[in-house]
Amino acid sequence: MSASTPSTSVNNPIFKAHIRIARPTPSIQALLPFYISGLGFQIIGSFSQHAGFDGVMLGHPSLTYHFEFTNQEGHDPGRSPTQDNLLVFYLPSEAEWKEAVGRMEKEGFQAVKSWNPYWDADGKGKTFEDADGWRVVLWNGEWKAF
Known part of the structure; x- marks a missing residue:
């Protein structure tokens, strides 16, 4: 191929x-x-x-x-297929990252342990799970193409 x-x-x-x-x-x-x-x-x-x-x-x-x-109506799509289905938001500014994490926590959403330990590394990532089990990572850093 x-x-x-x-x-x-x-x-x-x-x-x-x-x-x-x-x-x-x-x-x-x-x-x-x-x-x-x-x-x-x-x-x-x-x-x-x-x-x-x-x-x-x-x-x-x-x-x-x-x-x-x-x-x-009448259709239940179920929960996220895995705990590693992610939306990742790269937030380069530490102050803005802390603000975003703080807003989530203030609204009652607590971070969960990431399935992939990379996202919990060095305290730079916080993973949150929505009501359907889909996960969002708030990452303190820039995304860089390889």
Whole structure:
């Protein structure tokens, strides 16, 4: 099996795309405190009974991504498939990282032990779990391409 060389052109439209990260949930209402009060996102859109689905989009107008959570009556998508399904937010400023962690804790979300010990290393990461078992890591540091 051979891999083709990806386009590295800055004109590649994928490099300019807005990203929607979508997943189902058994309860949109159970997720809202984690993503709004804890992480600080806002509702930027919602819908009800669209082909049997309800949904909410969370983000911020300045971001190039947003989250969509959907619920279909009578369908239970279950919990996260593993404890290593992660969203990682790299926060280079220690003050801003502490502020983000503090907001989560103030809202009642306690850090959990990470499945992968890397995320707990050197006290630089805090992992939090939403109502569906999906995990978010707040990492104090920059992401660097290899």
